[in-house]
Amino acid sequence: MKQEELDIILENHGKWLRSEGGERADLSNANLSNANLSNANLSDTNLSDTNLSYANLSYANLSYANLSNANLSNADLSNANLSYANLSDADLNWVNWQQVKGLTVICIQVDTTRKNNQIAYIKELHVWTTGCFQGKLYKLKASIEKTHKHNEKLKKRYYRVIDFILKEVAE
Structure with missing residues (x-):
């Protein structure tokens, strides 16, 4: 248009x-x-x-x-x-x-192999986004496990960010 x-x-x-x-x-x-x-x-x-x-x-x-x-x-x-x-x-x-x-959107920059990678959580929608992923938390965790199954360091980074976001939302 x-x-x-x-x-x-x-x-x-x-x-x-x-x-x-x-x-x-x-x-x-x-x-x-x-x-x-x-x-x-x-x-x-x-x-x-x-x-x-x-x-x-x-x-x-x-x-x-x-x-x-x-x-x-x-x-x-x-x-x-x-x-x-x-x-x-x-x-x-x-x-x-x-x-x-x-x-309520909480967006955190994550130090990964990609430039400017972020995880965003939209509280009212219960939706998580990162890279080309968008969905619920259980699907995000499954995606992290699948994508980074051989990289414990990256998996831990993602889970630390997820835990931080969940704590912030709970306050």
Whole structure:
């Protein structure tokens, strides 16, 4: 989708949000990869099944947005508001989670063989992400055991980070 077309949709959505006419944005199934949506008000927008990979969503208002099945891999969600957003089955791998609002996200850098490897836990979704993995804790542990079965040092690092995150969430 071209930026000009997206800008018109967002302008009409803003009018709809302010009860000034316009219409609610429906960007479901759209290809918005690499789109610049920083500071955009996407509150209550339908973004299901949308490709938002590498999109700049910093400072965007995504409260109440439907992001189910959306591809958010490598998206910048820093300072975005995700309060009450539907993120079910969204691809959240390699997301920039700095200062995200509306979700409890704990993201820790892990010293591994890969550059910039991180483990992120999204408390409200009970979802863990690291590298190209996304899922529940028991699946993360199984993946660690399988991937690093011959490297006790790396396995211990991952488990220390997981234990730290679980302690932080419990507080």
